[in-house]
Amino acid sequence: MGALCAMSLVLAACGSDDESDGGGGGGGGGGGGGTLDIGFLTSSSGPNATAAQASVRGAQARLDAYEEAGEGCAGDVDFTLVQGDDASSAQGALAGAQKLIQQDEVFALIEVSPFFPGAAPYLTSQGSSTPVFGGAFDGAEEWSNTDDNMFANGYVPNYEAVYSTAGDFLKSQGATKVAGIAYVSPSSQAALTGGFASIEAAGLQTGYSNNSVQFGSTDVGPLVLGILDSGDDAVYTTINFDTSLALVAGLRQAGWDGTFISPTGYGADLLGSEPAVQVAQGVIFSNSWTPVEESTEGGDAMKAALQAAGNESGIPGYYESQGYFGADMMLYALEKAGCDASQADVISTMQQDEGWDADGLFPTPVSQTTTEYDENCLFFVELQGNEFVPVEGGDPVCGTRIDG
Numbered sequence: 001m002g003a004l005c006a007m008s009l010v011l012a013a014c015g016s017d018d019e020s021d022g023g024g025g026g027g028g029g030g031g032g033g034g035t036l037d038i039g040f041l042t043s044s045s046g047p048n049a050t051a052a053q054a055s056v057r058g059a060q061a062r063l064d065a066y067e068e069a070g071e072g073c074a075g076d077v078d079f080t081l082v083q084g085d086d087a088s089s090a091q092g093a094l095a096g097a098q099k100l101i102q103q104d105e106v107f108a109l110i111e112v113s114p115f116f117p118g119a120a121p122y123l124t125s126q127g128s129s130t131p132v133f134g135g136a137f138d139g140a141e142e143w144s145n146t147d148d149n150m151f152a153n154g155y156v157p158n159y160e161a162v163y164s165t166a167g168d169f170l171k172s173q174g175a176t177k178v179a180g181i182a183y184v185s186p187s188s189q190a191a192l193t194g195g196f197a198s199i200e201a202a203g204l205q206t207g208y209s210n211n212s213v214q215f216g217s218t219d220v221g222p223l224v225l226g227i228l229d230s231g232d233d234a235v236y237t238t239i240n241f242d243t244s245l246a247l248v249a250g251l252r253q254a255g256w257d258g259t260f261i262s263p264t265g266y267g268a269d270l271l272g273s274e275p276a277v278q279v280a281q282g283v284i285f286s287n288s289w290t291p292v293e294e295s296t297e298g299g300d301a302m303k304a305a306l307q308a309a310g311n312e313s314g315i316p317g318y319y320e321s322q323g324y325f326g327a328d329m330m331l332y333a334l335e336k337a338g339c340d341a342s343q344a345d346v347i348s349t350m351q352q353d354e355g356w357d358a359d360g361l362f363p364t365p366v367s368q369t370t371t372e373y374d375e376n377c378l379f380f381v382e383l384q385g386n387e388f389v390p391v392e393g394g395d396p397v398c399g400t401r402i403d404g
Contacts, residue, residue, distance in 0.1 A: 039082050055326075061308065108133065112323050123149070134150070163198060163375065177232045180209045188239065224256075245279055263285075285380065290363070298360040336349050
């Protein structure tokens, strides 16, 4: 997710009161029965809170479904989410992580925070004693390390790598000249640069480009004029859907009828707003994992868990999916290391793991032994009426690395 790339559940060491190694006891102790406290770092306050709190629902939904089914460690361990607030800032992320580790003494940490780079150095400096699970969408450089305590439940972005995926897909949709829009942030800008390189490699023209949009801005008048003046018939963005929605509305009002690709917006959040649904008709959304509309075993399980948690459609929004995947990987790690595993056991086990794929939702497993990928796969869905309809027959579009 290019835009939010612009922008954890923390646990202390089991069975030890030795502050020097970052450890702790209490509900954060190792398995073997009882309650396991899992830290959850996201925005409980500040401007990001409204969207981010869906991540808590996603994580809790996965834990509840796991315990309800009596899976794996569920017969031995009860899981409790302990929230830490990033206060919608990097400094807040650090304070929230410190609270979870030092005061709450959690066993592991799940993070769904665009501001996580503020906390990552602290978490990896604690002797790698607390397993951390997150989507790596925040851009923290620590996700690129394969020998620490941070484990990505999504492919780690490499903004220096260029894949043919974007160009191949836009070409298949009949695009000839593509505009690009990014936020004024290094990761969003880098994602757009990579996207344009892919587009040019596919033999398409690049048109109007703006990589200085303020995060969350809906002041899109200049963007609309730039795209229209350039004669672009497609738009490729690395921004969130609030800005994209305003841009789509402006373009449609001006009579533009091209292909609009958004990396964000897929999910129940969009479907819950009738005005947004009307504006977003025909917009194509990219997704790194199999949309639940495909009705796979993993997708059906995810949909059912979210519906039980109060999401009527069962289609996860971005933050909700991130919470779900973070909890799913944490459960996977505990099962693989052993239900009575220590934090060190979980960390050493996951450092060698190449098998987690969220019950088949990711087209290839998310390896923890490398962040170098030979291909990049994306699923695409188009909003038609009140439904997301899979594009390309529901198969992922997998592009190869083309930057040498």
